[in-house]
Amino acid sequence: MQDQFLETIKKKAYLDDVPIMKDDGIAFLLDFLREHENIRDILECGTAVGYSSIRMAQIRWDMRIDTLEIDPSMYEQAVRNIQEAGLQERIHPYLIDAASFETDTVYDLVFVDAAKSQYRRYLEHFMKNAGKGTYFVFDNLNFHGIVDDHSLSANRSTIQMVNKIRKFREDLLADERFETKFYAQTGDGIAVAQLL
Numbered sequence: 001m002q003d004q005f006l007e008t009i010k011k012k013a014y015l016d017d018v019p020i021m022k023d024d025g026i027a028f029l030l031d032f033l034r035e036h037e038n039i040r041d042i043l044e045c046g047t048a049v050g051y052s053s054i055r056m057a058q059i060r061w062d063m064r065i066d067t068l069e070i071d072p073s074m075y076e077q078a079v080r081n082i083q084e085a086g087l088q089e090r091i092h093p094y095l096i097d098a099a100s101f102e103t104d105t106v107y108d109l110v111f112v113d114a115a116k117s118q119y120r121r122y123l124e125h126f127m128k129n130a131g132k133g134t135y136f137v138f139d140n141l142n143f144h145g146i147v148d149d150h151s152l153s154a155n156r157s158t159i160q161m162v163n164k165i166r167k168f169r170e171d172l173l174a175d176e177r178f179e180t181k182f183y184a185q186t187g188d189g190i191a192v193a194q195l196l
Helices: 001-017 023-035 053-055 073-085 116-128 157-176
Strands: 040-044 064-070 090-096 107-112 128-137 178-183 190-195
Touching: 001 053, 023 053, 023 190, 040 053, 040 116, 053 064, 053 073, 053 090, 073 090, 073 107, 107 116, 116 128, 116 157, 157 178, 157 190
Parallel strands: 040 064, 040 107, 064 090, 107 128
Antiparallel strands: 128 190, 178 190
């Protein structure tokens, strides 16, 4: 029943052009959570329709997720999906731009899959909600291959955005506050940065 429900969410997301993680990307994230049993409190920037937060919450019964979405219609779908999954006690969606969200919670993991050009802003904004050992996970750092091969897009605004993504990726790998690994072949390019 639960697998069928998740498959329905995923298919509808693809049909509606809702950006959700690629299958190997979500598999990577879920394996990461299984391997790191100390991860309990998660912040997700970019709820979309709630697919990834539901998948994450299913890993362990004591996980708690705050998830942020700026689009009202996606937020409403996410709220419905989370309730249908019976996870409203552990997944808390907020209709807000991630850069405006304020909380005193210190998270074990901050998962960023929202406005790509804002990744640096989100990282710095949520540093106050991170402690030693907190993981920051960023998706879409290849942006369909365009970050490393501009010929894949003729759109000027896309090229400007992917240049920002490339700079963020390079800066993150060089940032001495973190130990960072970049998984170029996983999903659409995933970076895992642990706060030292």
